[in-house]
Amino acid sequence: MDLHSIKVACSSCNLRELCIPVGLKPDEMEQLDNLISTRRRVRRGGTLFAAGDGFTSLYAVRSGFFKTVVTTADGRDQVTGFQMAGEILGLDGIVQDKHSCSAVALEDAEVCVLPFDKLEQLSREFSTLQHHVHRIMSREIVRDQGVMLLLGSMRAEERLAAFLLNLVQPLHSRGFSRTEMVLRMTREEIGSYLGMKLETVSRTFSRFQDEGIIEVKQRYVRILDPDALAAIVNQSREEN
Amino acid sequence: MDLHSIKVACSSCNLRELCIPVGLKPDEMEQLDNLISTRRRVRRGGTLFAAGDGFTSLYAVRSGFFKTVVTTADGRDQVTGFQMAGEILGLDGIVQDKHSCSAVALEDAEVCVLPFDKLEQLSREFSTLQHHVHRIMSREIVRDQGVMLLLGSMRAEERLAAFLLNLVQPLHSRGFSRTEMVLRMTREEIGSYLGMKLETVSRTFSRFQDEGIIEVKQRYVRILDPDALAAIVNQSREEN
DNA sequence: CGGAACATTGAGAGGGATCAATGGACGTGG
DNA sequence: CCACGTCCATTGATCCCTCTCAATGTTCCG
Numbered sequence: 405m406d407l408h409s410i411k412v413a414c415s416s417c418n419l420r421e422l423c424i425p426v427g428l429k430p431d432e433m434e435q436l437d438n439l440i441s442t443r444r445r446v447r448r449g450g451t452l453f454a455a456g457d458g459f460t461s462l463y464a465v466r467s468g469f470f471k472t473v474v475t476t477a478d479g480r481d482q483v484t485g486f487q488m489a490g491e492i493l494g495l496d497g498i499v500q501d502k503h504s505c506s507a508v509a510l511e512d513a514e515v516c517v518l519p520f521d522k523l524e525q526l527s528r529e530f531s532t533l534q535h536h537v538h539r540i541m542s543r544e545i546v547r548d549q550g551v552m553l554l555l556g557s558m559r560a561e562e563r564l565a566a567f568l569l570n571l572v573q574p575l576h577s578r579g580f581s582r583t584e585m586v587l588r589m590t591r592e593e594i595g596s597y598l599g600m601k602l603e604t605v606s607r608t609f610s611r612f613q614d615e616g617i618i619e620v621k622q623r624y625v626r627i628l629d630p631d632a633l634a635a636i637v638n639q640s641r642e643e644n
Numbered sequence: 645m646d647l648h649s650i651k652v653a654c655s656s657c658n659l660r661e662l663c664i665p666v667g668l669k670p671d672e673m674e675q676l677d678n679l680i681s682t683r684r685r686v687r688r689g690g691t692l693f694a695a696g697d698g699f700t701s702l703y704a705v706r707s708g709f710f711k712t713v714v715t716t717a718d719g720r721d722q723v724t725g726f727q728m729a730g731e732i733l734g735l736d737g738i739v740q741d742k743h744s745c746s747a748v749a750l751e752d753a754e755v756c757v758l759p760f761d762k763l764e765q766l767s768r769e770f771s772t773l774q775h776h777v778h779r780i781m782s783r784e785i786v787r788d789q790g791v792m793l794l795l796g797s798m799r800a801e802e803r804l805a806a807f808l809l810n811l812v813q814p815l816h817s818r819g820f821s822r823t824e825m826v827l828r829m830t831r832e833e834i835g836s837y838l839g840m841k842l843e844t845v846s847r848t849f850s851r852f853q854d855e856g857i858i859e860v861k862q863r864y865v866r867i868l869d870p871d872a873l874a875a876i877v878n879q880s881r882e883e884n
Numbered sequence: 885c886g887g888a889a890c891a892t893t894g895a896g897a898g899g900g901a902t903c904a905a906t907g908g909a910c911g912t913g914g
Numbered sequence: 915c916c917a918c919g920t921c922c923a924t925t926g927a928t929c930c931c932t933c934t935c936a937a938t939g940t941t942c943c944g
Contacts, residue, residue: 474789478878482793496789498782505789524775528768535764541781542738548788549714549736549745553722555795556839560900591923599796601901606924622909622923638718800932831891841933846892862891862941 413437414516422490422578423464424518424536432530439526440464442517452493452507452515459497461519465489468513469588471597472496474505483597485551486510486571486589489578492540494520510588555599558637563598564608565636568618572627583630587623653677654756662730662818663704664758664776672770679766680704682757692733692747692755699737701759705729708753709828711837712736714745723837725791726750726811726829729818732780734760750828795839798877803838804848805876808858812867823870827863 414425415433425433443466446452452463455475469488475481484505487493497503498520527534550570554563576582587594591602598605609625612618617633619626627633654665655673665673683706686692692703695715709728715721724745727733737743738760767774790810794803816822827834831842838845849865852858857873859866867873 474793476793476878480793480797482796484789484792495782496786499779499786504786524771524778528771528774531764531768534768537778538764538781539739541778541785542735545781545784545788546736546739546744548785548792549724552724552788552791552795553714553716553720555792556722556836557720590921596796602923603902603925604900607900610924638716830889842891843893843934844932847932850892 414440417466419464419466419490423516424492424533424540426536428530428532428536432532435526435530436533439522440516440518444515444517446509446513446515448509448511448513450509452509452513453497453503454506455503457497457503459494459501459503459520461494461517462523463493463507463515463517465491465493466514466516468515469510470507470513471510471589471593472505472507473596481596482599483589483593485547486597488574492544495541495544510593560598560600560604560608561611562637562639563600564594564605564612565633567594567598568625568627569630569633569637583627585625587625654680657706659704659706659730663756664732664773664780666776668770668772668776672772675766675770676773679762680756680758684755684757686749686753686755688749688751688753690749692749692753693737693743694746695743697737697743699734699741699743699760701757702732702734702763703747703755703757705731705733706754706756708755709750710747710753711750711829711833712745712747713836721836722839723829723833725787726837728814732784735781735784750833800838800840800844800848801851802877802879803840804834804845804852805873807834807838808865808867809870809873809877823867825865827865 414420414423414436415430417423417425420426420433425436428436444452444463446468452470455473465487467489469486470493471483472485472487472493473481474484487507493507493515494503496505523537527537554566558566571587572582572585575585589597591605595602595605609618609620612633613620615632617627617629617636619628654660654663654676655670657663657665660666660673665676668676684692684703686708692710695713705727707729709726710733711723712725712727712733713721714724727747733747733755734743736745763777767777794806798806811827812822812825815825829837831845835842835845849858849860852873853860855872857867857869857876859868
Protein backbone atom coordinates (compact mmCIF):
# COMPACT_ATOMS: atom_id res chain seq x y z
CA MET A 405 0.00 0.00 0.00
CA ASP A 406 1.19 3.45 0.88
CA LEU A 407 4.62 2.72 2.25
CA HIS A 408 7.01 5.60 2.54
CA SER A 409 10.57 5.72 3.71
CA ILE A 410 11.09 8.98 5.50
CA LYS A 411 13.96 9.85 7.75
CA VAL A 412 12.81 10.94 11.16
CA ALA A 413 14.37 11.52 14.52
CA CYS A 414 12.92 10.69 17.91
CA SER A 415 15.19 13.29 19.41
CA SER A 416 13.34 16.03 17.59
CA CYS A 417 9.86 14.51 17.73
CA ASN A 418 7.27 16.58 19.49
CA LEU A 419 5.78 13.38 20.89
CA ARG A 420 8.92 12.22 22.61
CA GLU A 421 7.45 12.95 26.01
CA LEU A 422 4.56 10.59 25.31
CA CYS A 423 6.19 7.87 23.28
CA ILE A 424 9.12 5.49 23.47
CA PRO A 425 11.85 8.07 24.15
CA VAL A 426 10.48 9.01 27.59
CA GLY A 427 13.40 9.49 29.91
CA LEU A 428 16.13 8.33 27.54
CA LYS A 429 19.57 9.90 27.69
CA PRO A 430 20.92 11.75 24.62
CA ASP A 431 23.17 8.91 23.49
CA GLU A 432 20.39 6.39 23.92
CA MET A 433 18.10 8.64 21.95
CA GLU A 434 20.63 8.71 19.15
CA GLN A 435 20.64 4.92 18.98
CA LEU A 436 16.87 4.97 18.93
CA ASP A 437 16.96 7.31 15.97
CA ASN A 438 18.89 4.65 14.10
CA LEU A 439 16.29 2.04 15.00
CA ILE A 440 13.35 4.05 13.81
CA SER A 441 14.24 4.74 10.22
CA THR A 442 10.89 4.61 8.56
CA ARG A 443 7.45 6.02 8.88
CA ARG A 444 4.36 4.71 7.26
CA ARG A 445 1.22 6.49 6.20
CA VAL A 446 -2.19 4.89 6.52
CA ARG A 447 -5.21 6.42 4.92
CA ARG A 448 -8.56 6.71 6.63
CA GLY A 449 -10.14 3.28 6.58
CA GLY A 450 -6.83 1.58 5.78
CA THR A 451 -5.37 -1.15 7.93
CA LEU A 452 -1.96 -0.82 9.56
CA PHE A 453 -1.94 -4.55 10.19
CA ALA A 454 -4.63 -7.22 10.10
CA ALA A 455 -5.28 -10.20 12.34
CA GLY A 456 -3.18 -13.06 11.06
CA ASP A 457 -0.47 -10.86 9.55
CA GLY A 458 3.05 -11.83 10.47
CA PHE A 459 4.53 -9.80 13.30
CA THR A 460 7.70 -7.86 12.66
CA SER A 461 7.31 -4.43 14.19
CA LEU A 462 5.63 -2.29 16.74
CA TYR A 463 4.16 0.99 15.59
CA ALA A 464 4.16 4.34 17.34
CA VAL A 465 1.28 6.56 16.28
CA ARG A 466 2.64 9.91 15.13
CA SER A 467 -0.59 11.42 13.95
CA GLY A 468 -4.12 10.25 13.31
CA PHE A 469 -6.37 7.93 15.17
CA PHE A 470 -6.70 4.14 15.15
CA LYS A 471 -9.02 1.45 16.37
CA THR A 472 -8.02 -2.13 17.11
CA VAL A 473 -10.52 -4.87 16.31
CA VAL A 474 -10.61 -8.54 17.23
CA THR A 475 -12.68 -10.95 15.19
CA THR A 476 -13.96 -14.37 16.18
CA ALA A 477 -14.07 -17.41 13.96
CA ASP A 478 -17.78 -16.92 13.48
CA GLY A 479 -17.41 -13.39 12.17
CA ARG A 480 -18.39 -11.50 15.27
CA ASP A 481 -16.00 -8.67 15.98
CA GLN A 482 -15.33 -6.11 18.62
CA VAL A 483 -13.34 -2.92 18.99
CA THR A 484 -10.79 -3.43 21.77
CA GLY A 485 -9.29 0.02 21.83
CA PHE A 486 -8.73 3.42 20.28
CA GLN A 487 -5.21 4.78 19.88
CA MET A 488 -3.99 8.32 19.34
CA ALA A 489 -0.65 10.04 18.83
CA GLY A 490 2.12 8.70 21.06
CA GLU A 491 0.55 5.31 21.64
CA ILE A 492 2.12 2.00 20.67
CA LEU A 493 0.37 -0.53 18.46
CA GLY A 494 1.17 -4.16 17.72
CA LEU A 495 2.05 -5.60 21.14
CA ASP A 496 -0.49 -8.37 20.54
CA GLY A 497 1.69 -9.86 17.82
CA ILE A 498 4.66 -10.85 19.95
CA VAL A 499 3.34 -14.10 21.44
CA GLN A 500 2.55 -15.94 18.29
CA ASP A 501 4.64 -14.01 15.81
CA LYS A 502 1.44 -12.89 14.16
CA HIS A 503 -1.13 -10.29 14.97
CA SER A 504 -4.28 -11.31 16.79
CA CYS A 505 -6.15 -8.10 16.07
CA SER A 506 -6.40 -5.59 13.26
CA ALA A 507 -5.47 -1.91 13.47
CA VAL A 508 -7.56 0.38 11.30
CA ALA A 509 -7.03 4.10 10.82
CA LEU A 510 -10.10 6.20 11.63
CA GLU A 511 -8.49 9.18 9.95
CA ASP A 512 -5.42 9.67 7.81
CA ALA A 513 -2.53 8.66 10.00
CA GLU A 514 1.20 8.28 10.19
CA VAL A 515 3.15 5.83 12.33
CA CYS A 516 6.79 5.19 13.16
CA VAL A 517 7.82 1.63 12.37
CA LEU A 518 9.82 -0.05 15.15
CA PRO A 519 11.33 -3.35 13.98
CA PHE A 520 10.90 -5.51 17.05
CA ASP A 521 14.10 -7.53 16.77
CA LYS A 522 16.08 -4.31 16.69
CA LEU A 523 14.10 -2.95 19.60
CA GLU A 524 14.93 -6.07 21.62
CA GLN A 525 18.57 -5.74 20.67
CA LEU A 526 18.69 -2.13 21.75
CA SER A 527 16.81 -3.02 24.94
CA ARG A 528 19.59 -5.40 25.86
CA GLU A 529 22.06 -2.54 25.66
CA PHE A 530 20.08 0.16 27.42
CA SER A 531 18.27 -0.80 30.57
CA THR A 532 16.33 2.47 30.46
CA LEU A 533 14.84 1.49 27.14
CA GLN A 534 14.31 -2.06 28.29
CA HIS A 535 12.36 -0.96 31.33
CA HIS A 536 10.38 1.47 29.25
CA VAL A 537 9.28 -1.27 26.88
CA HIS A 538 8.18 -3.30 29.88
CA ARG A 539 6.25 -0.36 31.20
CA ILE A 540 4.46 0.10 27.89
CA MET A 541 3.34 -3.52 27.88
CA SER A 542 2.31 -3.38 31.51
CA ARG A 543 0.36 -0.21 30.87
CA GLU A 544 -1.53 -2.00 28.16
CA ILE A 545 -2.40 -4.81 30.57
CA VAL A 546 -3.61 -2.38 33.22
CA ARG A 547 -5.67 -0.48 30.68
CA ASP A 548 -7.30 -3.70 29.52
CA GLN A 549 -8.18 -4.52 33.11
CA GLY A 550 -9.97 -1.19 33.27
CA VAL A 551 -11.97 -2.01 30.17
CA MET A 552 -12.87 -5.40 31.60
CA LEU A 553 -14.14 -3.65 34.71
CA LEU A 554 -16.18 -1.32 32.58
CA LEU A 555 -17.65 -4.10 30.45
CA GLY A 556 -18.28 -6.40 33.33
CA SER A 557 -19.80 -4.20 35.95
CA MET A 558 -21.10 -0.94 34.52
CA ARG A 559 -24.41 0.01 33.00
CA ALA A 560 -24.78 1.87 29.72
CA GLU A 561 -24.73 5.37 31.25
CA GLU A 562 -21.67 4.62 33.32
CA ARG A 563 -19.83 3.09 30.39
CA LEU A 564 -20.40 6.05 28.15
CA ALA A 565 -19.50 8.54 30.87
CA ALA A 566 -16.27 6.64 31.54
CA PHE A 567 -15.59 6.50 27.82
CA LEU A 568 -15.88 10.26 27.41
CA LEU A 569 -13.66 10.96 30.38
CA ASN A 570 -11.08 8.42 29.28
CA LEU A 571 -11.04 9.96 25.83
CA VAL A 572 -10.81 13.62 26.75
CA GLN A 573 -8.09 13.09 29.32
CA PRO A 574 -5.32 11.96 26.94
CA LEU A 575 -6.49 14.54 24.42
CA HIS A 576 -6.01 17.22 27.02
CA SER A 577 -2.49 16.00 27.83
CA ARG A 578 -1.75 16.41 24.11
CA GLY A 579 -2.70 20.04 24.22
CA PHE A 580 -6.37 19.84 23.23
CA SER A 581 -9.35 21.09 25.13
CA ARG A 582 -10.43 19.22 28.19
CA THR A 583 -14.09 19.86 27.50
CA GLU A 584 -14.49 19.73 23.75
CA MET A 585 -13.76 17.04 21.20
CA VAL A 586 -14.66 15.70 17.82
CA LEU A 587 -15.15 11.96 17.93
CA ARG A 588 -13.25 10.08 15.29
CA MET A 589 -15.38 6.98 15.55
CA THR A 590 -18.99 6.13 14.72
CA ARG A 591 -21.70 5.30 17.24
CA GLU A 592 -21.37 1.71 16.18
CA GLU A 593 -17.66 1.65 16.95
CA ILE A 594 -18.25 3.25 20.32
CA GLY A 595 -20.95 0.68 20.99
CA SER A 596 -18.72 -2.18 19.93
CA TYR A 597 -16.01 -0.97 22.29
CA LEU A 598 -18.42 -0.48 25.17
CA GLY A 599 -20.43 -3.64 24.63
CA MET A 600 -23.68 -1.93 23.70
CA LYS A 601 -25.71 -1.33 20.57
CA LEU A 602 -25.33 1.85 18.56
CA GLU A 603 -28.91 2.87 19.33
CA THR A 604 -28.17 2.69 23.03
CA VAL A 605 -25.08 4.83 22.55
CA SER A 606 -27.11 7.42 20.71
CA ARG A 607 -29.92 7.38 23.25
CA THR A 608 -27.50 7.72 26.14
CA PHE A 609 -25.81 10.67 24.46
CA SER A 610 -29.21 12.29 24.05
CA ARG A 611 -30.10 11.65 27.68
CA PHE A 612 -26.84 13.25 28.85
CA GLN A 613 -27.67 16.22 26.69
CA ASP A 614 -31.21 16.51 28.06
CA GLU A 615 -29.74 16.48 31.55
CA GLY A 616 -27.38 19.31 30.65
CA ILE A 617 -24.26 17.23 31.23
CA ILE A 618 -22.94 17.41 27.69
CA GLU A 619 -23.69 19.02 24.37
CA VAL A 620 -23.72 16.66 21.40
CA LYS A 621 -24.08 17.34 17.75
CA GLN A 622 -23.13 14.29 15.72
CA ARG A 623 -19.40 13.79 16.23
CA TYR A 624 -18.93 16.96 18.20
CA VAL A 625 -19.11 16.60 21.97
CA ARG A 626 -18.71 19.22 24.63
CA ILE A 627 -18.61 18.37 28.29
CA LEU A 628 -20.63 20.94 30.22
CA ASP A 629 -20.52 19.29 33.63
CA PRO A 630 -17.42 17.13 34.15
CA ASP A 631 -18.31 16.48 37.79
CA ALA A 632 -21.68 15.08 36.83
CA LEU A 633 -19.99 12.74 34.37
CA ALA A 634 -17.54 11.59 37.01
CA ALA A 635 -20.42 11.07 39.43
CA ILE A 636 -22.17 8.84 36.93
CA VAL A 637 -19.09 6.66 36.56
CA ASN A 638 -18.85 6.25 40.31
CA GLN A 639 -22.50 5.55 40.85
CA SER A 640 -22.03 2.03 42.12
CA ARG A 641 -25.05 0.29 43.47
CA GLU A 642 -23.58 0.45 46.97
CA GLU A 643 -24.03 -3.26 47.53
CA ASN A 644 -21.37 -5.78 46.50
CA MET B 645 2.61 -13.58 56.58
CA ASP B 646 3.76 -17.02 55.55
CA LEU B 647 7.08 -16.25 53.89
CA HIS B 648 9.45 -19.13 53.42
CA SER B 649 12.88 -19.26 51.93
CA ILE B 650 13.22 -22.54 50.10
CA LYS B 651 15.86 -23.43 47.56
CA VAL B 652 14.37 -24.51 44.29
CA ALA B 653 15.59 -25.08 40.77
CA CYS B 654 13.82 -24.26 37.53
CA SER B 655 15.94 -26.87 35.85
CA SER B 656 14.26 -29.61 37.83
CA CYS B 657 10.80 -28.08 38.02
CA ASN B 658 8.04 -30.15 36.49
CA LEU B 659 6.45 -26.94 35.24
CA ARG B 660 9.43 -25.78 33.24
CA GLU B 661 7.64 -26.53 29.99
CA LEU B 662 4.83 -24.16 30.95
CA CYS B 663 6.65 -21.44 32.83
CA ILE B 664 9.57 -19.07 32.35
CA PRO B 665 12.19 -21.66 31.41
CA VAL B 666 10.51 -22.58 28.12
CA GLY B 667 13.21 -23.06 25.54
CA LEU B 668 16.15 -21.90 27.65
CA LYS B 669 19.56 -23.47 27.18
CA PRO B 670 21.18 -25.33 30.11
CA ASP B 671 23.55 -22.50 31.03
CA GLU B 672 20.73 -19.97 30.86
CA MET B 673 18.63 -22.23 33.03
CA GLU B 674 21.41 -22.31 35.57
CA GLN B 675 21.44 -18.52 35.74
CA LEU B 676 17.69 -18.55 36.15
CA ASP B 677 18.05 -20.91 39.11
CA ASN B 678 20.15 -18.24 40.78
CA LEU B 679 17.49 -15.64 40.13
CA ILE B 680 14.68 -17.63 41.60
CA SER B 681 15.91 -18.31 45.07
CA THR B 682 12.72 -18.19 47.05
CA ARG B 683 9.27 -19.59 47.04
CA ARG B 684 6.33 -18.29 48.94
CA ARG B 685 3.31 -20.07 50.31
CA VAL B 686 -0.11 -18.46 50.30
CA ARG B 687 -2.96 -19.97 52.19
CA ARG B 688 -6.46 -20.26 50.79
CA GLY B 689 -8.04 -16.82 51.00
CA GLY B 690 -4.65 -15.15 51.47
CA THR B 691 -3.40 -12.40 49.20
CA LEU B 692 -0.17 -12.75 47.26
CA PHE B 693 -0.20 -9.01 46.64
CA ALA B 694 -2.85 -6.34 46.99
CA ALA B 695 -3.71 -3.37 44.79
CA GLY B 696 -1.49 -0.50 45.88
CA ASP B 697 1.34 -2.70 47.13
CA GLY B 698 4.75 -1.74 45.89
CA PHE B 699 5.95 -3.77 42.93
CA THR B 700 9.18 -5.72 43.28
CA SER B 701 8.63 -9.14 41.77
CA LEU B 702 6.71 -11.28 39.40
CA TYR B 703 5.35 -14.56 40.66
CA ALA B 704 5.18 -17.92 38.93
CA VAL B 705 2.41 -20.14 40.25
CA ARG B 706 3.87 -23.48 41.27
CA SER B 707 0.75 -24.98 42.75
CA GLY B 708 -2.70 -23.82 43.74
CA PHE B 709 -5.11 -21.47 42.09
CA PHE B 710 -5.43 -17.69 42.14
CA LYS B 711 -7.85 -15.00 41.14
CA THR B 712 -6.92 -11.42 40.32
CA VAL B 713 -9.33 -8.68 41.34
CA VAL B 714 -9.49 -5.01 40.44
CA THR B 715 -11.34 -2.60 42.67
CA THR B 716 -12.70 0.84 41.81
CA ALA B 717 -12.60 3.87 44.04
CA ASP B 718 -16.25 3.39 44.87
CA GLY B 719 -15.76 -0.14 46.14
CA ARG B 720 -17.04 -2.03 43.14
CA ASP B 721 -14.74 -4.87 42.20
CA GLN B 722 -14.32 -7.44 39.50
CA VAL B 723 -12.40 -10.63 38.95
CA THR B 724 -10.12 -10.11 35.94
CA GLY B 725 -8.63 -13.57 35.73
CA PHE B 726 -7.93 -16.97 37.22
CA GLN B 727 -4.38 -18.33 37.29
CA MET B 728 -3.13 -21.87 37.70
CA ALA B 729 0.25 -23.60 37.89
CA GLY B 730 2.79 -22.26 35.40
CA GLU B 731 1.18 -18.87 34.99
CA ILE B 732 2.84 -15.56 35.80
CA LEU B 733 1.31 -13.02 38.17
CA GLY B 734 2.19 -9.41 38.85
CA LEU B 735 2.73 -7.97 35.36
CA ASP B 736 0.27 -5.20 36.20
CA GLY B 737 2.71 -3.71 38.70
CA ILE B 738 5.46 -2.73 36.30
CA VAL B 739 4.01 0.52 34.92
CA GLN B 740 3.53 2.38 38.13
CA ASP B 741 5.83 0.45 40.41
CA LYS B 742 2.81 -0.67 42.34
CA HIS B 743 0.16 -3.29 41.79
CA SER B 744 -3.14 -2.24 40.29
CA CYS B 745 -4.94 -5.44 41.18
CA SER B 746 -4.94 -7.97 43.99
CA ALA B 747 -4.03 -11.64 43.70
CA VAL B 748 -5.92 -13.93 46.07
CA ALA B 749 -5.35 -17.65 46.49
CA LEU B 750 -8.48 -19.74 45.97
CA GLU B 751 -6.71 -22.74 47.49
CA ASP B 752 -3.46 -23.24 49.32
CA ALA B 753 -0.79 -22.23 46.87
CA GLU B 754 2.90 -21.85 46.33
CA VAL B 755 4.66 -19.41 44.02
CA CYS B 756 8.21 -18.77 42.86
CA VAL B 757 9.30 -15.21 43.53
CA LEU B 758 11.03 -13.53 40.58
CA PRO B 759 12.65 -10.24 41.60
CA PHE B 760 11.94 -8.06 38.59
CA ASP B 761 15.15 -6.05 38.56
CA LYS B 762 17.13 -9.28 38.46
CA LEU B 763 14.87 -10.63 35.75
CA GLU B 764 15.52 -7.52 33.67
CA GLN B 765 19.24 -7.85 34.28
CA LEU B 766 19.23 -11.47 33.16
CA SER B 767 17.06 -10.58 30.17
CA ARG B 768 19.74 -8.20 29.00
CA GLU B 769 22.21 -11.07 28.96
CA PHE B 770 20.07 -13.75 27.39
CA SER B 771 17.97 -12.79 24.43
CA THR B 772 16.03 -16.05 24.71
CA LEU B 773 14.86 -15.08 28.17
CA GLN B 774 14.22 -11.52 27.07
CA HIS B 775 12.00 -12.62 24.25
CA HIS B 776 10.22 -15.06 26.48
CA VAL B 777 9.36 -12.30 28.95
CA HIS B 778 7.99 -10.27 26.07
CA ARG B 779 5.93 -13.22 24.94
CA ILE B 780 4.47 -13.67 28.40
CA MET B 781 3.36 -10.05 28.53
CA SER B 782 1.99 -10.18 25.00
CA ARG B 783 0.09 -13.37 25.83
CA GLU B 784 -1.53 -11.57 28.72
CA ILE B 785 -2.61 -8.75 26.40
CA VAL B 786 -4.07 -11.18 23.87
CA ARG B 787 -5.88 -13.06 26.59
CA ASP B 788 -7.39 -9.85 27.91
CA GLN B 789 -8.61 -9.04 24.41
CA GLY B 790 -10.41 -12.36 24.43
CA VAL B 791 -12.09 -11.53 27.71
CA MET B 792 -13.13 -8.14 26.36
CA LEU B 793 -14.68 -9.88 23.38
CA LEU B 794 -16.52 -12.21 25.71
CA LEU B 795 -17.77 -9.43 27.97
CA GLY B 796 -18.68 -7.12 25.15
CA SER B 797 -20.44 -9.32 22.69
CA MET B 798 -21.61 -12.59 24.23
CA ARG B 799 -24.76 -13.56 26.06
CA ALA B 800 -24.80 -15.42 29.36
CA GLU B 801 -24.89 -18.90 27.83
CA GLU B 802 -22.05 -18.15 25.46
CA ARG B 803 -19.93 -16.62 28.22
CA LEU B 804 -20.28 -19.59 30.50
CA ALA B 805 -19.64 -22.07 27.69
CA ALA B 806 -16.49 -20.19 26.72
CA PHE B 807 -15.47 -20.03 30.35
CA LEU B 808 -15.72 -23.80 30.79
CA LEU B 809 -13.79 -24.50 27.61
CA ASN B 810 -11.11 -21.94 28.48
CA LEU B 811 -10.76 -23.49 31.90
CA VAL B 812 -10.61 -27.15 30.98
CA GLN B 813 -8.13 -26.62 28.15
CA PRO B 814 -5.16 -25.49 30.25
CA LEU B 815 -6.08 -28.07 32.88
CA HIS B 816 -5.86 -30.75 30.23
CA SER B 817 -2.43 -29.54 29.09
CA ARG B 818 -1.34 -29.96 32.71
CA GLY B 819 -2.31 -33.60 32.72
CA PHE B 820 -5.84 -33.38 34.04
CA SER B 821 -9.01 -34.63 32.43
CA ARG B 822 -10.37 -32.76 29.48
CA THR B 823 -13.95 -33.40 30.53
CA GLU B 824 -14.01 -33.27 34.31
CA MET B 825 -13.03 -30.58 36.74
CA VAL B 826 -13.60 -29.25 40.21
CA LEU B 827 -14.10 -25.51 40.15
CA ARG B 828 -11.96 -23.64 42.60
CA MET B 829 -14.10 -20.52 42.54
CA THR B 830 -17.60 -19.68 43.73
CA ARG B 831 -20.54 -18.87 41.50
CA GLU B 832 -20.13 -15.26 42.52
CA GLU B 833 -16.50 -15.21 41.40
CA ILE B 834 -17.39 -16.80 38.09
CA GLY B 835 -20.14 -14.23 37.69
CA SER B 836 -17.82 -11.38 38.52
CA TYR B 837 -15.35 -12.58 35.92
CA LEU B 838 -18.03 -13.07 33.28
CA GLY B 839 -19.97 -9.91 34.03
CA MET B 840 -23.11 -11.61 35.26
CA LYS B 841 -24.85 -12.22 38.56
CA LEU B 842 -24.27 -15.41 40.50
CA GLU B 843 -27.91 -16.44 40.08
CA THR B 844 -27.53 -16.23 36.33
CA VAL B 845 -24.41 -18.37 36.51
CA SER B 846 -26.26 -20.97 38.54
CA ARG B 847 -29.29 -20.95 36.29
CA THR B 848 -27.16 -21.26 33.17
CA PHE B 849 -25.32 -24.23 34.67
CA SER B 850 -28.67 -25.83 35.39
CA ARG B 851 -29.90 -25.19 31.88
CA PHE B 852 -26.77 -26.78 30.39
CA GLN B 853 -27.41 -29.77 32.62
CA ASP B 854 -31.04 -30.04 31.58
CA GLU B 855 -29.91 -30.01 27.98
CA GLY B 856 -27.49 -32.85 28.65
CA ILE B 857 -24.44 -30.76 27.77
CA ILE B 858 -22.78 -30.94 31.16
CA GLU B 859 -23.21 -32.56 34.53
CA VAL B 860 -22.94 -30.20 37.50
CA LYS B 861 -23.01 -30.89 41.18
CA GLN B 862 -21.86 -27.84 43.10
CA ARG B 863 -18.18 -27.32 42.25
CA TYR B 864 -17.90 -30.51 40.24
CA VAL B 865 -18.42 -30.13 36.50
CA ARG B 866 -18.29 -32.77 33.81
CA ILE B 867 -18.53 -31.90 30.15
CA LEU B 868 -20.72 -34.45 28.43
CA ASP B 869 -20.93 -32.81 25.02
CA PRO B 870 -17.90 -30.65 24.21
CA ASP B 871 -19.13 -30.00 20.68
CA ALA B 872 -22.40 -28.61 21.95
CA LEU B 873 -20.47 -26.26 24.26
CA ALA B 874 -18.29 -25.11 21.39
CA ALA B 875 -21.38 -24.60 19.26
CA ILE B 876 -22.90 -22.37 21.92
CA VAL B 877 -19.80 -20.18 21.99
CA ASN B 878 -19.92 -19.77 18.24
CA GLN B 879 -23.61 -19.10 18.02
CA SER B 880 -23.30 -15.61 16.67
CA ARG B 881 -26.45 -13.96 15.56
CA GLU B 882 -25.33 -14.23 11.95
CA GLU B 883 -25.83 -10.55 11.29
CA ASN B 884 -23.07 -7.96 11.53
C1' DC C 885 -25.74 -30.42 65.95
C1' DG C 886 -25.99 -25.91 64.49
C1' DG C 887 -24.33 -22.14 61.93
C1' DA C 888 -22.07 -20.04 58.10
C1' DA C 889 -21.02 -19.98 53.45
C1' DC C 890 -22.40 -21.28 49.11
C1' DA C 891 -25.78 -22.97 45.56
C1' DT C 892 -30.32 -23.54 43.56
C1' DT C 893 -34.75 -22.04 42.12
C1' DG C 894 -38.85 -18.96 41.63
C1' DA C 895 -41.42 -14.63 40.55
C1' DG C 896 -41.32 -10.13 39.00
C1' DA C 897 -39.15 -5.86 37.13
C1' DG C 898 -36.20 -3.23 34.24
C1' DG C 899 -32.47 -2.05 31.08
C1' DG C 900 -30.86 -2.69 26.85
C1' DA C 901 -31.64 -5.15 22.38
C1' DT C 902 -34.28 -5.42 18.44
C1' DC C 903 -37.05 -3.86 14.66
C1' DA C 904 -38.28 0.03 12.13
C1' DA C 905 -38.68 4.64 10.36
C1' DT C 906 -36.99 9.32 9.87
C1' DG C 907 -33.52 12.82 9.60
C1' DG C 908 -29.05 14.94 8.83
C1' DA C 909 -24.23 15.19 6.82
C1' DC C 910 -21.19 14.48 3.22
C1' DG C 911 -19.32 13.50 -1.27
C1' DT C 912 -19.85 12.51 -6.05
C1' DG C 913 -21.46 13.32 -10.45
C1' DG C 914 -24.67 15.47 -13.55
C1' DC D 915 -24.44 24.26 -7.64
C1' DC D 916 -27.92 21.37 -6.90
C1' DA D 917 -29.59 16.44 -6.88
C1' DC D 918 -28.97 12.19 -5.33
C1' DG D 919 -27.17 8.32 -2.90
C1' DT D 920 -24.74 6.63 0.94
C1' DC D 921 -23.43 6.54 5.42
C1' DC D 922 -24.39 7.76 9.89
C1' DA D 923 -27.33 9.39 13.81
C1' DT D 924 -31.63 9.93 16.14
C1' DT D 925 -35.93 8.44 17.97
C1' DG D 926 -39.96 5.37 18.85
C1' DA D 927 -42.32 0.92 20.15
C1' DT D 928 -41.88 -3.56 21.71
C1' DC D 929 -39.68 -7.68 23.52
C1' DC D 930 -36.63 -10.46 26.08
C1' DC D 931 -32.63 -11.48 28.74
C1' DT D 932 -30.67 -10.71 32.85
C1' DC D 933 -31.02 -8.46 37.34
C1' DT D 934 -33.26 -8.15 41.60
C1' DC D 935 -35.53 -9.78 45.59
C1' DA D 936 -36.63 -13.78 48.14
C1' DA D 937 -36.93 -18.42 49.85
C1' DT D 938 -35.10 -22.98 50.21
C1' DG D 939 -31.46 -26.47 49.87
C1' DT D 940 -26.74 -28.23 50.36
C1' DT D 941 -22.10 -28.66 52.09
C1' DC D 942 -18.71 -28.06 55.33
C1' DC D 943 -16.74 -27.22 59.71
C1' DG D 944 -16.36 -25.80 64.54
